Amino acid sequence: MLKEFKDFIMTGNVIDLAVAVILAGAVGLVVNGFVTDIMMPIVGHFAGGVDFADMKVVLSEAVIATDGTVTKPENAIMYGKWVNAIINLIIVGAVLFAIVKAYNKTKKPVEEAPAAPAGPTQEELLMQIRDLLKK
Template structure:
């Protein structure tokens, strides 16, 4: 059983999958950094310095004790974070679109296969068979 497990783990597909998962995590960090650290400040600049992640609708205020401890936390709909997520999705989608478009331009166009030589149709074959039978 241990030998079977070793063979399974050492196959190329499992190793390729492990590499893909690790790379996906690294790409995820790059994408998050790009959107949060580069694009969102630009979006915030054009929206008058608004940080969407702070926007919310407070349903019930936090209850704070006299000593400053929070007895009951604030209950709020954080709609600004949702707007940030949508903006991030649009930015990432657009960048991926540009990358795929550029990649598709680098690929060689597929050569069309020459059309197969056109043979006689079924009707022509039947006519030939009929004529041959008449000769006999």
């Protein structure tokens, strides 16, 4: 059983999958850093210096005691975080699209196999059979 497990783990497919998962994690960190640290400040700048994460609709204000402690926390709809998530999705999609497009340009074009010569039509085959039967 140990030998079977070793054979399974050492097959090319499992190793390829492991490498792909590790690379996907690394690419995910790079793309996330690009979106969070580079693109979102630019989007916020052009949106008038607004940080979307702070946007909310307060349903009920927080209740604060006289000593400054919060007795009842604020209840709010944090729609700004959702807007950030949508913007992140669009930017990540665009970056991944650019990466895949660049990768596809580096690949060699697949040569199409020459088309097989067309065989005789059904009528030609029937005529050949007829001629053979006449002989």
